[in-house]
Amino acid sequence: MDSNTAVVKAMEKLERLNLPILVRANIEDSLMKDLILPDLDLGERPIITAEFDVDLVSVQIGQRDWQWNKETGDMVHCGTFMTSAQEVQEPEGAGAF
Secondary structure, three states, X not given: OOHHHHHHHXXXXXXXXXXXXXXXXXXXXXXXXXXXXXXXXXXXXXXXXXXXXXOEEEEEEOOEEEEEEOOOOOEEEEEEOOOOOOOOOOOOOOOOO
């Protein structure tokens, strides 16, 4: 899946959260302008989530995630997971004495 399609799917999920229009607009702007997301290999069916709690709105697309203040729409965090837990292997000889 390409990054533009993934952003559209994330925005569809955000629509269901009934966020204020300004907050949704800030989130969409951040996602569309993200410089890292297009370079990630998202695979055919990446994880795409959109949720909120008392203070934050969180979105995850593949290995990339973001958080925004729920009331203002200001971004407070973004990050990228470079490996999954399954990809991490113990180095050869680790733990051996």
